[in-house]
């Protein structure tokens with residue numbers, strides 16, 4: 035039975051790596067997939083992993099209709115055995131409905147990969163629709179960790195290591211960005227709530243206020 039599967043997690047937990055592995059294993063067995071992405075850090079038309087692997091992908095814009103696009107590929111004589119959609123948090127809710135229709139009406143597996151919540155811990159509209167429609171929501175096995183060692187469940191946006199809570203929902207970027215650049219850091223809920231990034235925790239540890247007194 036074909037499925038719509040949402041592989042979800044924080045940033046930097048291995049989603050794109052898994053997408054590339056699924057693509058590799060299926061194409062090694064002669065299956066043909068359509069690979070989509072949107073706003074990958076490495077640039078347009080790329081699906082890239084921090085492990086250094088990348089593949090070409092179809093860059094999705096707001097007006098791309100997945101169902102029509104797959105039908106067009108089929109009517110042009112192509113085969114479509116599966117669909118991969120990376121950075122799925124950036125897709126619109128109607129596009130997620132189109133992906134569900136690809137599964138149900140065309141009987142093609144769809145694997146979507148994305149972060150669930152933004153830097154304010156609010157659902158991205160695309161991820162919300164995926165949670166609503168997916169046959170399965172899968173959490174990745176390798177856990178990203180907060181600086182405290184707990185499982186990271188939230189994404190923080192940082193400027194110069196300080197967490198910010200205002201700004202546009204979409205700002206393409208990466209973890210471990212130095213200096214004053216906008217970056218991201220994954221945190222456990224406790225430390226996301228307290229806005230306690232690694233930099234702030236280090237500063238607090240050095241502060242005389244928190245040193246033990248004799």
Ligand SMILES: Nc1ncnc2c1ncn2[C@@H]1O[C@H](COP(=O)(O)OP(=O)(O)O)[C@@H](O)[C@H]1O
Nearest residue numbers: 044045046047048049050051052082083084085
């Ligand atoms: N130098 C490295 N050695 C081993 N694993 C790494 C290295 N750099 C990154 N990784 C792994 O890659 C993961 C990030 O993979 P990626 O697919 O880019 O994540 P996502 O798409 O979820 O943001 C990290 O959680 C880590 O497990």
Ligand SMILES: Cc1cn([C@H]2C[C@H](O)[C@@H](COP(=O)(O)O)O2)c(=O)[nH]c1=O
Nearest residue numbers: 045046149152153189203204205206207
């Ligand atoms: C939390 C958050 C993230 N983003 C952006 C930053 C990256 O470009 C992608 C996530 O990519 P990854 O492969 O999962 O690391 O999303 C954003 O635009 N807004 C946010 O709040």
